[in-house]
Amino acid sequence: MNVEDMKKAVAKEALRYIEDDMVIGLGTGSTTAYFIQFLSEKIQKGELEEIYGVPTSYQAKILAMEYGVPVVSLDQVDAIDVAVDGADEVDPNLNLIKGRGAALTMEKIIEYRAGTFIVLVDETKLVDYLCQKMPVPIEVIPAAWKAILEELSIFNAEAELRMGKKKDGPVVTENGNFIIDAKFQRIEDPLDMEIELNTIPGVVENGIFADIADIVLVGTKEGVKKMER
Ligand SMILES: O=C(CO)[C@H](O)[C@H](O)COP(=O)(O)O
Known part of the structure; x- marks a missing residue:
């Protein structure tokens, strides 16, 4: 199969x-x-x-x-x-x-x-744990993307703005926002991380579903x- x-x-x-x-x-x-x-x-x-x-x-x-x-x-x-x-x-x-x-x-x-x-x-x-292979997608208000990218360094994340494949420039979501893909080392407490990421001003939602x-x-x-x- x-x-x-x-x-x-x-x-x-x-x-x-x-x-x-x-x-x-x-x-x-x-x-x-x-x-x-x-x-x-x-x-x-x-x-x-x-x-x-x-x-x-x-x-x-x-x-x-x-x-x-x-x-x-x-x-x-x-x-x-x-x-x-x-x-x-x-x-x-x-x-x-x-x-x-x-x-x-x-x-x-x-x-x-x-x-x-x-x-x-x-x-x-x-x-075995979240972020083992994939980054966490974070939907952000466009005006805040650069500030959030820098703030994610507190978490030791390798973060980047998601770019379009058949579109020049960043991916724009159906809500008109940007996506940052953040590869954390290892997410020990998914619920805690999900809540913490959503407290960053400009973050609309993140892709941890705890x-x-x-x-x-x-x-x-x-x-x-x-x-x-
Ligand atoms: O979260 C998603 C889209 O935002 C998808 O459900 C996830 O990426 C899995 O997709 P696929 O079934 O194509 O592997």
């Missing part, structure tokens, strides 16, 4: 948690894209009814619209039953780093409020494994 097959396997497995009449937070990224596709197939077959998706990004919204999954915004719903999203790192306590796709703020807004937050990863995302995930479905060569809080 290659990584792509693992992503598909966890996306299929996540459907087990979806029932009629649910409002579902739709995450961002390649793994969640499979989930949206498979969710749509079940809806088209009539196996799921009265499903509404709350997208965490334009990517999720456009995919849902293309696949015919009804889309609503957060302010149109009373509650989110389940949210499904990928992650960049998962530690043994189900703490996450997210935000490679620069959608971390809306992802956290929605996933924090979900009755059940299900994370879909392949086994390459499992780490104590939010309820279930992590991990695609492995041996099949899907479940980690649960």
